[in-house]
Amino acid sequence: MAKETTLDKLKPKEKGKIVLIKGISKTNKRLLDMGATKGTEIVVVKVAPLFDPIEVKIRGYNLSLRKKEAENIVVETE
Amino acid sequence: MKWFMIMDESKKIRIALAGNPNVGKTTLFNTLTGSHQHVGNWPGKTVEKKEGHAHYKGYDVEIVDLPGTYSMSASSAEEIVARNYILDERPDVVVNVADSCNIERNLYLTVQLIELGANVVLALNMSKAAEKLCIDIDEDKIGYFLGIPTVKIDANSTSGADKLMDAVVSLATGRKERKPTIKYGNEIDEHTDELADMIKASDIRLNYVPKWVAIKLLENDPEVVDKIKGTDDGRKIIAEAEKKRKHLADVFGENFDNSIADARYGFIAGVIAESVEKKNIDRISVSENIDKVITNRALGIPIFLAIMWTMFTLTFVIGAPFTDIINQIFGWLAESLGKWIAEYGGPLWVKTLVVDGIIGGVGSVFVFIPNIFLLFFMIAILEDSGYMARAAFIMDRVMHTIGLHGKSFIPMIIGFGCNVPAIMASRTLENEKDRILTILITPFMSCSARLPVYILFVSAFFSENQGTVIFLIYLTGIFAAILSGFLFKKTLFKGLSSPFVMELPPYRWPAMKGALIHTWERGNIFIKKVGTVIFSIMIVIWFLASMPPGVEYASQESLIGMAGTVIAPVFAPAGFGNWQSAVALMFGFAAKEVIVGTFGTIYGAGDEGLVEAIRSNFTPLSASAFIVMALLYVPCVSAVAAIRKETNSLKWPIFVVVYTTIVAWISAVAVYQLGLMLGLG
Numbered sequence: 001m002a003k004e005t006t007l008d009k010l011k012p013k014e015k016g017k018i019v020l021i022k023g024i025s026k027t028n029k030r031l032l033d034m035g036a037t038k039g040t041e042i043v044v045v046k047v048a049p050l051f052d053p054i055e056v057k058i059r060g061y062n063l064s065l066r067k068k069e070a071e072n073i074v075v076e077t078e
Numbered sequence: 079m080k081w082f083m084i085m086d087e088s089k090k091i092r093i094a095l096a097g098n099p100n101v102g103k104t105t106l107f108n109t110l111t112g113s114h115q116h117v118g119n120w121p122g123k124t125v126e127k128k129e130g131h132a133h134y135k136g137y138d139v140e141i142v143d144l145p146g147t148y149s150m151s152a153s154s155a156e157e158i159v160a161r162n163y164i165l166d167e168r169p170d171v172v173v174n175v176a177d178s179c180n181i182e183r184n185l186y187l188t189v190q191l192i193e194l195g196a197n198v199v200l201a202l203n204m205s206k207a208a209e210k211l212c213i214d215i216d217e218d219k220i221g222y223f224l225g226i227p228t229v230k231i232d233a234n235s236t237s238g239a240d241k242l243m244d245a246v247v248s249l250a251t252g253r254k255e256r257k258p259t260i261k262y263g264n265e266i267d268e269h270t271d272e273l274a275d276m277i278k279a280s281d282i283r284l285n286y287v288p289k290w291v292a293i294k295l296l297e298n299d300p301e302v303v304d305k306i307k308g309t310d311d312g313r314k315i316i317a318e319a320e321k322k323r324k325h326l327a328d329v330f331g332e333n334f335d336n337s338i339a340d341a342r343y344g345f346i347a348g349v350i351a352e353s354v355e356k357k358n359i360d361r362i363s364v365s366e367n368i369d370k371v372i373t374n375r376a377l378g379i380p381i382f383l384a385i386m387w388t389m390f391t392l393t394f395v396i397g398a399p400f401t402d403i404i405n406q407i408f409g410w411l412a413e414s415l416g417k418w419i420a421e422y423g424g425p426l427w428v429k430t431l432v433v434d435g436i437i438g439g440v441g442s443v444f445v446f447i448p449n450i451f452l453l454f455f456m457i458a459i460l461e462d463s464g465y466m467a468r469a470a471f472i473m474d475r476v477m478h479t480i481g482l483h484g485k486s487f488i489p490m491i492i493g494f495g496c497n498v499p500a501i502m503a504s505r506t507l508e509n510e511k512d513r514i515l516t517i518l519i520t521p522f523m524s525c526s527a528r529l530p531v532y533i534l535f536v537s538a539f540f541s542e543n544q545g546t547v548i549f550l551i552y553l554t555g556i557f558a559a560i561l562s563g564f565l566f567k568k569t570l571f572k573g574l575s576s577p578f579v580m581e582l583p584p585y586r587w588p589a590m591k592g593a594l595i596h597t598w599e600r601g602n603i604f605i606k607k608v609g610t611v612i613f614s615i616m617i618v619i620w621f622l623a624s625m626p627p628g629v630e631y632a633s634q635e636s637l638i639g640m641a642g643t644v645i646a647p648v649f650a651p652a653g654f655g656n657w658q659s660a661v662a663l664m665f666g667f668a669a670k671e672v673i674v675g676t677f678g679t680i681y682g683a684g685d686e687g688l689v690e691a692i693r694s695n696f697t698p699l700s701a702s703a704f705i706v707m708a709l710l711y712v713p714c715v716s717a718v719a720a721i722r723k724e725t726n727s728l729k730w731p732i733f734v735v736v737y738t739t740i741v742a743w744i745s746a747v748a749v750y751q752l753g754l755m756l757g758l759g
Contacts (some may be wrong), residue, residue: 024333026153027577032339033149034579035183038332040343045366049378050475053484053578055369059182060212060356062365062582064471066478069579 003077007042007056008070015043016075027069035059036073091250092140092167096160096191097175098184099146099508100464100583102203104128105233106175107143108592110243117599119726120159126505127159134243142169148183150190152301155510164196165286170250172196173242175233178208178215179584181354185346186339188224189260195287198226199245205230205238212357219353225259234589262341265329269322270296276318280311295319296326296334365584369468378472385465386491393452394495394526400448408441427624430631435620440613446498446716450604453492453499455597457506462588466506467580474578480560481567483507483578486516490559493523494552497717501724502600509576514730515566517721521713521738522559524552527670531708534674535701538692555709558741603723615715619668632679638664652707652746653700663707669714699758703750711742 010016018040021028035058036042045055045062053066097103107115111130120127128143144163145156152158164172174191176184181202191198202208202215221228227245231238261267273292284291284305294302296319306312323334330337371377412433419429460466466485474484485507493500500520507513532548540547622638629636634643634657642660649655649663658680666673674688681691696704712718712735721731 020332021336024335027579029151029153029335030148030577030579032335033151033153033186034581035186035343037340037343038336046369046373047375048373048471048475049375050472052475052478053471055373055471055582059180061180061183062584063579064467064582065577065579066474069577 004074005077006071007044007073007075008054008067010044010075010077012044012046014077015041016077017041019074019076022072022074025072028072031065031069031073034063042073042075089136090138090140091171091247092142092169093171093173093246093250094142094144094163094167094169095173095175096144096164096187097146098148098177098180098187098581100581101146101175101177101180101184102233103143103146103175104596105589105592106173106201106203106231106239107141108589108595109233109236109239110139111141113595115595115599117603119723121726125155125159125510135247137247139243139246142167147187149187150194151297152299154508156508158301161194164191164194170197171246172198173201173246174198175201175203178202178205178230179212181213181215182343182346182350185224185349186342188226189342189345192224192226192260193287193290193293195290197249199242199249200224200226200228201242202228202230203233206232214355214357216353220349223259223349223352225257234591260345262338262345265326266337266341269326273315273319273322276315280315281309282306282312282315292319293338296323297338298323298334365464365582368585369582372465372468373471382469382472385460385469386488389453389456389460390491390495393449393456397448397452401445404441404444404448408437408444412437412441426631427627430624431620434623434631435617438616438620446496447601447605449496450499450502451597451601453495453503454600455593457488457503458593458596459588461506462586462593464583464585467582470580471582478578480563481571482516482519482563483509483512483576484580486512486519489516489520490523493520493525495526497521497523497525497713498604498720501717501720502604504724508580511571512576514725515563515571517724517730518566518734518737519559519563521717521734522555522562522710524555524709525670525713525717527714528708530671530674531666532705534677534688534692535696535705538689538696539698539701551705551709554706558710558745562737562741604720615668619665632661632665632676648743649707649746651751652703652743653750654696654704654707656695658695659704663711666708667712667715669716670708673708699750699753702753703746706749707742707746709742710738710745712738 004019005016007016018036018038020038021031021036040058043057045057047054048064053064054070055062055064057063095103095107107128107130110132112132114132115128115130118127118129119125125145130141130143132139132141142163144160147154147157147160150157150161152161163169172191174188176188188198188200200221202217205215208215215230217228217230227249229238229242229245231242233239262270270289270292273295274288277288277291282291291302291306295316298319303316307316326337327333372381374381415437416429416433419432457466460469466488469488470484472484473487477484477486486504488506489500489503492503497520500523501517504513504516504520507516529548532551533544536544536547619638622641623632623636625637626635629639633639638661639657642657642664645660645664646655646657649659658677661680662673662676665676677691678688681688681695692701713721718731718735721734722728725731
C-alpha cells in the first residue's frame with residue numbers, strides 16, 4: 001500500500017520515491033538541481049550525531065540536508 | 079634571422095574548466111598548467127578566480143578554472159560567475175569535467191552548458207577507477223547522444239590530458255556547428271522554440287543563444303530578465319514568457335522549475351540508457367563504511383574534535399620553531415642594523431625607521447608565514463579528502479542555531495589560533511553571504527596574540543584563578559560571536575537563508591601536489607596583498623611614534639603619544655583613561671602581541687617590572703575592563719587586510735573595525751561602571 005509522507009519523517013534504511021517538492025524556494029531549486037526530481041528513488045542513510053541534518057542516497061551519490069529542508073520533499077513509500 | 083616571433087592569433091586558444099565541485103577539476107587544472115597559474119578574485123565578488131596557461135602542440139592555451147557548480151542558474155555567486163564568464167568572455171572551448179561514477183548528476187550541468195551555447199568537450203574523469211568499481215561508459219556513444227566530443231581522462235595523468243587537449247584543439251579550430259540533440263519533450267520544446275523565435279525577431283541585442291534565453295525566461299531567471307527588460311520588445315517577451323510559464327504549470331501540475339529539471343534528467347536518463355552500464359559493485363559503500371565511524375552517532379563528535387585539535391596543534395606546534403627562527407632572524411637583523419647605524423652616527427630616526435618601521439614591519443608579516451602555510455596545507459588535505467563535508471554535516475546543528483552553515487565551524491576554530499588564516503579559510507563556504515557572515519564573527523574568536531595581554535593583567539590581579547579567568551575571557555569572546563551572529567542574521571543578512579543541501583563526496587586520497595600548489599598560491603597572496611598593508615601600517619605607526627624629530631620613541635611627546643593623550647578621555651568611563659593605555663591599544667591595532675611590548679616601552683619596565691607597573695596603574699576593575707577591551711576591539715591590521723582581500727570590498731573591513739571597537743568600548747565601559755555600582759571599584 002503506497003503511503004505518502006515527507007522525507008524528514010523517514011528513518012535510516014527507509015526509502016521512498018519522490019512525488020513532488022512543495023513550494024518555491026532557493027532550497028527547492030537546489031534540491032532539483034541535485035537530482036531530487038519526481039519519481040526519483042531516495043534512501044535515508046543516517047541522521048547526524050546532533051539529530052540534524054540527515055544523509056540520503058540519491059541517483060548514486062550521497063547528499064545531506066536539514067530536516068527542515070527535507071520537509072518539503074513529499075515521498076511515496078511501500 | 080628572426081629576432082622575434084610574431085604571435086599568431088590563430089595559435090591562441092582560450093578554454094574554461096567547468097564542472098561540479100569535487101570532480102577533480104582543480105587536479106586537471108594543475109596538471110595542465112603546472113605552476114603557471116595565478117589565483118585571485120573575480121571582480122566584485124568573493125569567489126576565487128584561477129587562471130593559468132599551457133603550451134600544447136604549438137598552441138598557446140589560456141585556461142580559466144571556473145568555480146565548481148551544480149547548475150547554471152543565478153542562485154549563487156559561483157553560478158553567476160561561471161555562467162557570465164561563458165556568456166560574456168566566450169571561451170573557445172568549455173571543458174566539462176565530470177565524475178564518471180556520478181555521471182547522472184554531472185550531466186545535469188553538461189546539458190546546461192550545451193544550452194548556453196558553449197563549445198563543450200566532456201571529460202569523463204576518474205575513468206580508471208570508475209571502470210574498475212562502478213560503471214562502464216562508452217565515450218563515443220555518450221558523445222554521440224549528447225552531440226559533443228567526449229574523452230575519458232584521469233586528471234592526474236598526462237596521457238588522458240593529451241587526448242583531451244587534442245579534442246579541445248580540434249573543436250577550437252574546426253567548424254563550430256553542433257547538431258542539436260537535446261530534447262525536453264514536446265510541450266517544453268514547443269514553448270521554448272516559440273519564445274526563441276520571438277527573441278530572434280525582436281530588437282534584443284544579447285549575444286546569447288535565443289533558446290537559452292527562452293528557457294531562462296521561463297525559469298524567471300532574475301539576471302536574464304534584468305538584461306532584457308530595458309526595451310519594449312523585451313518587456314513584451316517577458317510578459318509572454320510569464321503566460322507560457324503559467325500555461326506549462328497548468329499542463330504539468332507543478333511549477334516550471336520542477337518541469338525543466340525533470341525534462342533535463344529525463345533526457346539524461348535516455349542518454350545513459352544507451353551508453354552506460356552500471357556495475358553491481360557500489361563504490362559509495364567504501365565511503366559509507368568509513369562514515370560508519372566518522373559520522374557515527376557516538377564517535378562522530380569526538381573524532382571531529384580530535385581532528386580539529388590535531389590540526390590546531392600540528393600547525394602551531396610544528397610552526398612554532400619556524401616562527402621562532404623567523405623572530406630570531408628579524409631580532410638579530412634589528413639589533414645588528416641598529417648597532418651599525420648607531421656606530422656610523424646615523425640619527426635616531428633612521429635607526430627607528432629601519433629597526434622598528436621596516437624590519438618590524440616586514441617581520442610582522444613574515445612571522446605569520448609558517449602558521450599560514452601549515453594551516454592552508456592541512457585545510458587543503460582535509461577538504462580534498464572529503465572530510466570537510468563530514469565536519470560540516472556533524473557541526474551544522476550547532477552552527478545553524480546561530481544562523482551559520484556547518485562549514486563555518488572550521489574558520490571559527492582556526493580563529494582561536496590566528497584570525498588571518500581563519501578569515502582566509504572562510505573560502506570553504508560555498509555561499510557568499512555565509513562567507514561574509516562568518517568573516518564578521520571570526521574576530522571575536524580570541525586569537526593567540528591577545529593571550530599575552532590577558533596573561534599580563536591576570537597575573538597582576540587575578541593570580542589565584544588565572545586558568546579560570548582566562549577561560550571566562552575566551553567564553554566571553556564566543557558569547558560575543560554568537561550574539562553578533564544572531565544580530566547580523568536578523569538585520570544585515572535578513573531573509574537570506576542559504577540552503578544547507580550539500581553533497582557528501584566519496585573519500586579520496588588527497589592530491590599532495592595539488593595541496594602544495596594550493597598552499598603556495600594562498601601563501602603568496604597573503605604575503606603580497608596582506609603583507610603590503612601590514613607593512614604600510616607599521617611604517618605609519620613608526621612615523622607617529624618618532625615624530626616630531628628628537629622625541630623619545632613612543633613617548634607622550636611623540637605624535638602617537640599626543641594622539642593617545644587626546645584619545646585617552648574616551649576610555650575614562652572604562653577606567654583606563656590614561657595616554658599609555660590609549661597608545662598601547664593603538665599599537666595593538668598593528669599587532670596584538672605589541673600591546674604588552676608597548677606597555678613595557680612606555681613604563682620603561684622589563685618583564686617582572688611590568689607586572690608591578692600594571693598593578694600601580696590599574697585597579698582590578700579597570701584591569702577587567704581593559705581585558706574586555708583587548709578581547710573585543712578591532713582585529714589586527716593583518717586580519718583587517720585579510721578581510722579586505724576575502725570580501726573584495728572596503729566596506730566590510732571598515733565595518734568590522736568600527737563595529738568591534740564600538741562593541742568593545744561599550745562592553746568595557748559596562749564592566750567598569752557596573753563594577754563601580756556594585757562597589758567593586
